[in-house]
Amino acid sequence: MNELPTKVKVLLSAYGCEPNKGSEGGVGWNWALQLSKGAEVYVVTRKARRASVTAYLEEHGLENPEFIYVELPEWTLRFKKGTVGMNIYYMFWQVAAWWKCRGLVDELGVNLAHHVSFMSLTRGSFVPFLGVKSVIGPIGGLQTVPQAARPVMKSKVMESIRTLAVRFFRFNPVGLLTAWKADLLVMANGANQKVMPAAIRKKAVTGLQIGTPVIEARVFPPVDGEIVFHWSGRFVDHKGLELLVRAVAWLKTNELESYKRVRVIVSGSGPLEDYYRKMITTLGVNEVFEFLGWVSLDEMNAIWDRSHCFIFTSLRETTGMALQEAMMRAVAPIVIDNGGPGEMVTDESGVKVSGVNFEDLVANLAKAMVRLVEDPRLGAKMGGMARERALKFYSWDAVGAQMLELYDDLLTGKSPQLK
Numbered sequence: 001m002n003e004l005p006t007k008v009k010v011l012l013s014a015y016g017c018e019p020n021k022g023s024e025g026g027v028g029w030n031w032a033l034q035l036s037k038g039a040e041v042y043v044v045t046r047k048a049r050r051a052s053v054t055a056y057l058e059e060h061g062l063e064n065p066e067f068i069y070v071e072l073p074e075w076t077l078r079f080k081k082g083t084v085g086m087n088i089y090y091m092f093w094q095v096a097a098w099w100k101c102r103g104l105v106d107e108l109g110v111n112l113a114h115h116v117s118f119m120s121l122t123r124g125s126f127v128p129f130l131g132v133k134s135v136i137g138p139i140g141g142l143q144t145v146p147q148a149a150r151p152v153m154k155s156k157v158m159e160s161i162r163t164l165a166v167r168f169f170r171f172n173p174v175g176l177l178t179a180w181k182a183d184l185l186v187m188a189n190g191a192n193q194k195v196m197p198a199a200i201r202k203k204a205v206t207g208l209q210i211g212t213p214v215i216e217a218r219v220f221p222p223v224d225g226e227i228v229f230h231w232s233g234r235f236v237d238h239k240g241l242e243l244l245v246r247a248v249a250w251l252k253t254n255e256l257e258s259y260k261r262v263r264v265i266v267s268g269s270g271p272l273e274d275y276y277r278k279m280i281t282t283l284g285v286n287e288v289f290e291f292l293g294w295v296s297l298d299e300m301n302a303i304w305d306r307s308h309c310f311i312f313t314s315l316r317e318t319t320g321m322a323l324q325e326a327m328m329r330a331v332a333p334i335v336i337d338n339g340g341p342g343e344m345v346t347d348e349s350g351v352k353v354s355g356v357n358f359e360d361l362v363a364n365l366a367k368a369m370v371r372l373v374e375d376p377r378l379g380a381k382m383g384g385m386a387r388e389r390a391l392k393f394y395s396w397d398a399v400g401a402q403m404l405e406l407y408d409d410l411l412t413g414k415s416p417q418l419k
Contacts, residue, residue: 008038008040008407009039009042009109009111009112010035010039010040010042010111010112010113010114011101011112011114011130011132012028012031012032012035012041012043012114012116013044013094013115013117013125014027014028014029014031014116015093015094015118016045016117016118017032017053018049019052019056020056022321023321024117027117027119027210030396031117034211034397034399035065035400035403035404036064038400038404038407039112041064041066042066042067042068042110043065043068044068044097045067045068045069045070046069046070047070047071048071049067053067068104070093071093071096072089072092072093076089077089087123091124094125098130101126102129105131105132110132111132111411112132112134112407112410113128113130113132113133113135114127114134114136115127115135115137116137118141119137119138119140120139121137121142121169121178122141122166122174122175123174123175124174124175124177124178125182127182128181128182128183133183133184133410133411134182134183135182135186135403135406135410136182136184136185137184137185137188137208138187138188138208138210138318140188141318142166142169142191142195143166143191143316143318143338143339143340144163144191144316145159145238145315145316145338146338146354146361148355148356148357148361149243149336150358151358152240152242153238154237154272155237159238169195169196179196179200182203183203184204184406185200185203186205186208186403187204187205187206187208188207188209188210188319189206189207189209189318189344190206190207190343191339191340193206205406205417205418207343207418208399208402208418209324209340209393209394210321211395211397211398211399211400212321212324212390212396213328213395213396214396217328217330217383217384217387218301218307218330218331219305220308223377226263227261227262227263227308227372227373228263228264228265228306228307228308228309229262229263229307229369230265230267230307230310230311230326230331231267231311231312232266232268233270233322234269234270235268236270237272238314238316239270239313239314239315240315240336241266241276242279243313243336243361244264244313244365245279245285246362247365247366247369248262248264248288248289248369249284251366251370252283252284252285254363254366255370258370259288261373262288262373263288263290264288264289264290264311265290265303266292267293267295267299267300268294269293269294304325307326308331308376308379309332309333309369309379310326310331310334311333311334312335312336313335313365314336314341315336317338317339317341319340319344320335320340323335323344324344324390326386327345327386327390328387328394328395329383330384330386330387331383331386332350332351332378332380332383332386333345334350334368334369335350335353336352336353336354337354338354344389344393348382348385349385349386349388349389351368351371351372351382402418402419405419406418
């Protein structure tokens with residue numbers, strides 16, 4: 001990657017940032033590494049990350065990015081429990097980070113500040129208040145569960161409150177002030193932009209996701225036996241495993257020959273595991289499902305090698321790291337047509353499922369499975385197209401290069417656009 005025409009010194013706010021981690025920690029860390037290929041990067045993160053970050057930088061001889069550590073007093077950690085406690089802690093951490101960084105901007109010669117973690121705009125960010133050009137994103141967290149899928153939600157009151165909070169984002173003072181002050185908002189998908197006031201949408205670009213590592217495609221498995229569908233994630237309602245369970249039951253009733261060829265491998269765990277297991281027993285589809293719990297990397301690789309298709313039923317997802325990995329491995333995905341997955345997957349690279357009501361949604365998911373059981377070579381073709389999309393748009397190299405181009409547009413007075 002070539003150095004940008006405009007020399008960039010960027011202060012990167014990455015509350016979650018740690019090598020060899022998944023989720024938010026891995027997101028912040030990979031943004032730091034990618035952006036350091038074309039800019040001088042100063043990462044603001046928690047002091048708790050220092051040991052692992054320092055070890056990695058020393059092992060790999062890296063001087064860029066550099067790290068600035070901010071931490072609240074140790075006694076505050078006892079209150080950092082649960083979602084509410086974590087959000088309060090995060091808010092005060094941002095205040096502390098702003099206090100420390102406001103003087104470093106001039107000292108370090110920073111000309112751009114960028115917030116990458118947490119991805120949710122509803123929590124706000126301190127970076128637009130540092131007196132330099134600012135970027136927020138990729139932004140997620142503003143998707144809502146489709147109406148047809150709401151029967152699977154167990155905490156209907158809390159989900160309704162969350163949905164209202166998203167739809168009335170313009171009345172969220174923390175998130176809205178951040179959005180107004182920022183110079184550029186990078187939206188992961190169109191759902192995030194729809195809730196923004198028109199004036200804010202004018203300074204936003206849409207479609208830049210977080211990245212995924214480049215990994216080898218798996219060899220397409222034999223098709224003369226069972227057709228393996230893989231599902232992976234936490235057993236919580238909005239991940240939508242119930243849809244898959246009911247779709248398999250629909251197959252048993254309506255497409256028995258396809259049902260006999262279906263095998264579903266489930267990797268993951270969570271609070272609703274007993275609920276799903278009882279449902280599978282009640283519906284009489286135990287013979288189809290194989291529960292493996294959380295698995296090691298080698299075990300996951302073995303699952304991918306067996307898989308003809310990946311089923312991603314998450315109902316309000318910004319990206320979906322498991323989805324990105326499936327696409328990178330050339331495993332055809334079936335996704336709920338909502339949020340990020342609905343925009344990441346095309347008709348050529350997978351199957352997108354929707355429905356006018358719950359029964360219709362379940363039936364359409366089952367019919368998508370039938371389609372790949374009856375024509376598994378179609379799944380092979382879709383998997384190849386999915387990998388092409390992943391390499392072009394969703395690898396860390398690809399998203400890093402796109403973000404650096406946005407930096408240059410912003411600093412040279414151009415209208416930032418995704419190429």
